[in-house]
Amino acid sequence: MTPWEPVIGLEVHAQLSTASKLFCACSTAFGATANAHTCEVCLGMPGALPVLNRRAVELAVRAALALGCDVRERSQWSRKNYFYPDLPKGYQISQFDKPLAIGGGLDFASDGAWRSVRLCRIHMEEDAGKSIHDAAVAGTRSLVDFNRGGTPLIEIVSEPCLHSAVDAAAYMKALRQVLRHLEVCDGNLEEGSLRCDANVSLRPAGSATLGTRTELKNINSFRFVREAIEFEIARQGQALDAGEAVVQETRLWDADARVTRSMRSKEEAHDYRYFPDPDLADLVLDPNEVERWRAALPELPAAKLTRYQHAFGLSEYDARQLCLDARVAAFFEAALATHHNAKALANWIQNEVLRQDAPDLSPAYARQIAELVALIDDGTISGKIAKEVFTELSAQGPSPKEIVKRRGLTQVTDSDALGAAVATVVAAHPEAVVAYRSGKTNVAGFLVGQVMKATGGKANPKQVSALVIAALSTGRHE
Amino acid sequence: MTTLCDKTIHELGALLGKGEASSVEATRACLLRLEETRHHNAYLHVDPKGALTAAKEADLRRAAGEPRGPLDGVPVALKDNMLVAGLPTTCASHMLEGFIAPYDATVVRKLKAAGAVLLGKLNMDEFAMGSSSEHSHFGPVQNPWDPARVPGGSSGGSAAAVAAGSAFAALGTDTGGSIRQPAAFCGVVGCKPTYSRVSRYGVVAFASSLDQVGPLSKDVTDCALMLEVIAGHDEKDSTSAAAPVPSYSAALKGGVRGLRLGLPQEYFIEGIDPEVRAAIDAAVATWRGLGAEVVAVSLPTTDYAIACYYLLCTAEASSNLARFDGVRYGRRAAGDLGLREMYGATRAAGFGQEVKRRIMLGTYVLSAGYYDAYYKKAQAVRTLVQRDFAAAFATCDALVTPTTPTTAFALGERLADPMTMYLADVFTVGANIAGLPGLSLPCGQGSTGLPIGVQILGPHFAEATLLRIGRALELACGEDRVRRLPPRASARASVLGVPA
Numbered sequence: 001m002t003p004w005e006p007v008i009g010l011e012v013h014a015q016l017s018t019a020s021k022l023f024c025a026c027s028t029a030f031g032a033t034a035n036a037h038t039c040e041v042c043l044g045m046p047g048a049l050p051v052l053n054r055r056a057v058e059l060a061v062r063a064a065l066a067l068g069c070d071v072r073e074r075s076q077w078s079r080k081n082y083f084y085p086d087l088p089k090g091y092q093i094s095q096f097d098k099p100l101a102i103g104g105g106l107d108f109a110s111d112g113a114w115r116s117v118r119l120c121r122i123h124m125e126e127d128a129g130k131s132i133h134d135a136a137v138a139g140t141r142s143l144v145d146f147n148r149g150g151t152p153l154i155e156i157v158s159e160p161c162l163h164s165a166v167d168a169a170a171y172m173k174a175l176r177q178v179l180r181h182l183e184v185c186d187g188n189l190e191e192g193s194l195r196c197d198a199n200v201s202l203r204p205a206g207s208a209t210l211g212t213r214t215e216l217k218n219i220n221s222f223r224f225v226r227e228a229i230e231f232e233i234a235r236q237g238q239a240l241d242a243g244e245a246v247v248q249e250t251r252l253w254d255a256d257a258r259v260t261r262s263m264r265s266k267e268e269a270h271d272y273r274y275f276p277d278p279d280l281a282d283l284v285l286d287p288n289e290v291e292r293w294r295a296a297l298p299e300l301p302a303a304k305l306t307r308y309q310h311a312f313g314l315s316e317y318d319a320r321q322l323c324l325d326a327r328v329a330a331f332f333e334a335a336l337a338t339h340h341n342a343k344a345l346a347n348w349i350q351n352e353v354l355r356q357d358a359p360d361l362s363p364a365y366a367r368q369i370a371e372l373v374a375l376i377d378d379g380t381i382s383g384k385i386a387k388e389v390f391t392e393l394s395a396q397g398p399s400p401k402e403i404v405k406r407r408g409l410t411q412v413t414d415s416d417a418l419g420a421a422v423a424t425v426v427a428a429h430p431e432a433v434v435a436y437r438s439g440k441t442n443v444a445g446f447l448v449g450q451v452m453k454a455t456g457g458k459a460n461p462k463q464v465s466a467l468v469i470a471a472l473s474t475g476r477h478e
Numbered sequence: 479m480t481t482l483c484d485k486t487i488h489e490l491g492a493l494l495g496k497g498e499a500s501s502v503e504a505t506r507a508c509l510l511r512l513e514e515t516r517h518h519n520a521y522l523h524v525d526p527k528g529a530l531t532a533a534k535e536a537d538l539r540r541a542a543g544e545p546r547g548p549l550d551g552v553p554v555a556l557k558d559n560m561l562v563a564g565l566p567t568t569c570a571s572h573m574l575e576g577f578i579a580p581y582d583a584t585v586v587r588k589l590k591a592a593g594a595v596l597l598g599k600l601n602m603d604e605f606a607m608g609s610s611s612e613h614s615h616f617g618p619v620q621n622p623w624d625p626a627r628v629p630g631g632s633s634g635g636s637a638a639a640v641a642a643g644s645a646f647a648a649l650g651t652d653t654g655g656s657i658r659q660p661a662a663f664c665g666v667v668g669c670k671p672t673y674s675r676v677s678r679y680g681v682v683a684f685a686s687s688l689d690q691v692g693p694l695s696k697d698v699t700d701c702a703l704m705l706e707v708i709a710g711h712d713e714k715d716s717t718s719a720a721a722p723v724p725s726y727s728a729a730l731k732g733g734v735r736g737l738r739l740g741l742p743q744e745y746f747i748e749g750i751d752p753e754v755r756a757a758i759d760a761a762v763a764t765w766r767g768l769g770a771e772v773v774a775v776s777l778p779t780t781d782y783a784i785a786c787y788y789l790l791c792t793a794e795a796s797s798n799l800a801r802f803d804g805v806r807y808g809r810r811a812a813g814d815l816g817l818r819e820m821y822g823a824t825r826a827a828g829f830g831q832e833v834k835r836r837i838m839l840g841t842y843v844l845s846a847g848y849y850d851a852y853y854k855k856a857q858a859v860r861t862l863v864q865r866d867f868a869a870a871f872a873t874c875d876a877l878v879t880p881t882t883p884t885t886a887f888a889l890g891e892r893l894a895d896p897m898t899m900y901l902a903d904v905f906t907v908g909a910n911i912a913g914l915p916g917l918s919l920p921c922g923q924g925s926t927g928l929p930i931g932v933q934i935l936g937p938h939f940a941e942a943t944l945l946r947i948g949r950a951l952e953l954a955c956g957e958d959r960v961r962r963l964p965p966r967a968s969a970r971a972s973v974l975g976v977p978a
Contacts, residue, residue: 040580043806044801045581046561046569046802047559047567047682048679049679049715049717051716052716081796081800083800083821089800090797091800142817271845273797273841273845273846278686279717280717281716
């Protein structure tokens with residue numbers, strides 16, 4: 001048992017899902033030709049001035065409200081000054097001592113237990129551009145793509161209150177779920193929509209004071225969050241065990257070598273010379289508008305999760321799967337409005353709808369799925385036939401009922417017809433009858449299968465099963 | 479008999495209206511005067527082709543009976559820190575030599591829309607940092623009244639061009655007096671509008687919370703005509719005011735009867751040239767004679783204004799000038815350098831001494847451990863200065879002060895001593911710190927023939943009042959503007975008599 005307790009705080013940068021950048025009208029679309037989405041403002045041309053994107057403010061406030069923060073009526077833009085080629089103005093417009101929101105927190109499940117993270121603050125800022133040092137692309141030079149420069153971010157800063165790498169990763173996952181649910185951030189880690197810096201320190205277990213921390217940068221996946229923090233906990237532990245001090249520094253996660261490397265020491269740390277940006281007025285929120293935004297907040301994943309379990313009797317697993325994405329939850333609820341069988345719909349959505357390449361999550365398609373499940377429930381078709389119908393089902397296409405009718409897939413429930421089919425199958429398999437009577441009752445299943453096959457799957461399986469067992473028990477066909 | 483380019487805008491407008499002159503003629507007259515006064519070094523870039531094309535278009539509009547307004551076809555010029563798409567913008571710096579602006583500043587867009595003819599870009603102190611226009615990478619500007627003297631700064635090229643007649647009017651920027659002080663030194667009218675009144679979009683920032691664009695013109699009427707075109711809200715400048723723009727030219731006739739003019743006692747101190755003092759006293763006497771009431775007021779924080787100003791403006795400048803890093807535009811140091819070395823070499827070679835001095839001062843002011851003592855303290859003083867002015871304006875409609883303590887000083891005289899140079903702004907920085915409008919207009923000449931300027935300061939958005947007060951003095955002193963032409967532009971220049 002290590003005598004050291006890790007203390008972890010995360011700074012999560014989430015890109016807000018706006019169409020345009022934070023201070024100009026350029027598009028935020030990912031994947032365009034380098035520097036296609038730029039203008040004088042986001043290139044830091046002489047004389048250009050920032051104009052705030054109000055939509056970004058709304059999204060940031062929604063995130064802050066959902067996370068229980070105290071949203072400040074007045075916050076301030078500050079300049080964070082440093083030189084780097086991907087920072088066109090030589091400063092980043094951010095928020096410093098008067099952030100958008102303070103406090104708040106998030107409850108999340110980690111390793112089967114509920115944990116709670118307290119937040120320090122949420123502030124807004126603009127993103128930098130992207131430096132390209134890859135020799136294959138840039139040769140001996142370095143290139144800069146400013147498409148990302150100026151995209152709106154919120155930085156969600158947690159208190160140093162996490163104590164394991166697993167919890168840190170679970171927190172980030174939960175945060176991603178909330179932000180996606182609010183449609184504030186698309187949570188796309190590959191495209192850099194969600195990035196994380198981690199502050200890690202160790203202290204003797206039971207101590208209340210914080211040890212010397214290192215700041216880990218460049219963590220852009222849940223796995224890397226866990227691995228980087230695990231590596232750092234081990235590295236600091238070894239140093240402390242050896243009687244060495246931890247050096248306060250910024251370290252970079254090297255995902256290939258799976259180690260953290262020193263980037264700059266405290267002495268080399270930037271003095272960012274923050275000061276209020278004179279080009280922008282204070283950000284003043286209208287309390288009435290904030291209340292309107294609060295009222296319009298969607299149900300949060302945690303609340304939805306509870307409701308799905310209690311009101312619909314879903315398992316925690318099913319409820320979680322549906323709550324992962326707001327669009328999936330909305331799809332589920334649209335289907336539920338048409339046909340109230342939560343469990344069956346949950347299964348169909350998870351096992352069929354979401355397995356498709358680009359699932360259609362429109363309400364029209366949800367109605368189609370619900371009608372399909374209704375056809376199973378009222379005995380019109382079997383589950384097996386339903387899967388066949390499903391392959392033909394689309395939002396705008398014919399209804400499941402029409403497909404079933406056109407293709408003659410209606411389940412056979414006529415007892416006489418089924419009885420005849422059962423009799424034929426049983427007669428063809430005398431060895432099965434012998435086996436059944438010697439106690440191997442599971443051959444009944446085999447016979448049911450044969451009947452289903454013989455009827456092209458259209459027979460009602462429950463009815464067939466009952467008829468097969470009756471036939472075997474009475475020995476009528478001996 | 480004056481040549482066409484010695485006319486005012488409103489005089490030219492009358493000639494254009496009667497068909498007695500054309501915009502092309504006026505433009506050619508300015509270009510000719512510009513050639514005759516090349517030694518002033520007022521222009522950094524001239525665009526004769528663009529100007530003559532615009533002039534022809536203006537003449538066609540007029541011929542078609544569709545003139546756009548008082549500035550249609552009027553040749554004007556711009557301080558070289560305002561962007562005109564397709565033309566160079568250097569800010570008189572080696573750093574931006576060869577930089578071609580990719581877009582129009584809002585004031586440029588407005589001038590173009592009003593039909594103004596843009597002659598070219600005017601010399602200045604590098605990045606507007608200076609009070610003499612000597613800190614230009616492209617050499618100092620001469621004062622048209624005396625080539626051995628400075629025209630003031632930083633909008634020295636703007637003042638010199640208007641004084642010499644190589645532009646009917648010009649735009650300058652004023653961060654601590656950079657329009658009013660050169661206007662005073664060159665004997666022209668200069669207005670620094672209320673902070674937020676004119677868009678800063680497309681104007682290269684020196685100190686964003688203090689910078690303001692304004693006109694330099696031959697008389698107060700022209701100043702009003704220019705101001706009403708460039709003023710107004712701009713959605714591209716978040717600090718620009720939404721308040722509607724009144725018709726400044728319509729407000730000129732009001733006179734000063736019943737107005738209360740305050741004389742801040744802290745501005746009438748030792749160190750003011752006695753001739754300057756006498757000229758201001760005479761102007762005040764004129765206003766009193768016209769029915770204005772004159773009262774003494776106090777601005778107790780005046781002594782701290784210069785220190786406050788140089789802390790704030792250098793802090794903001796250190797950040798504003800960070801974008802000139804050699805990465806995207808402008809000059810980059812040659813050679814196969816690493817990033818840090820490239821930054822260092824580019825900025826060492828690109829910036830002049832005064833700019834470097836201010837960047838270093840500003841960086842220091844904002845740095846950890848000094849921020850509270852300098853930047854924060856200066857912001858607190860700023861609030862006190864604003865309160866001082868607010869209290870003064872509770873008892874008077876406008877303040878009257880000298881624009882500068884002395885007339886134009888000699889070229890080179892103050893270059894070695896930055897502190898003395900900084901003190902040239904002592905009467906002008908207050909308006910920038912408090913965001914107030916200020917007007918400087920000629921009120922006489924010293925014994926050596928150099929112009930003297932009187933400054934009128936007003937409450938926020940009181941430009942119309944300032945122009946009205948200025949116009950009253952102008953009318954009382956006689957409208958013969960020829961008296962204000964510098965000797966090289968007119969052999970008949972004479973000393974402006976100061977009325978009793």
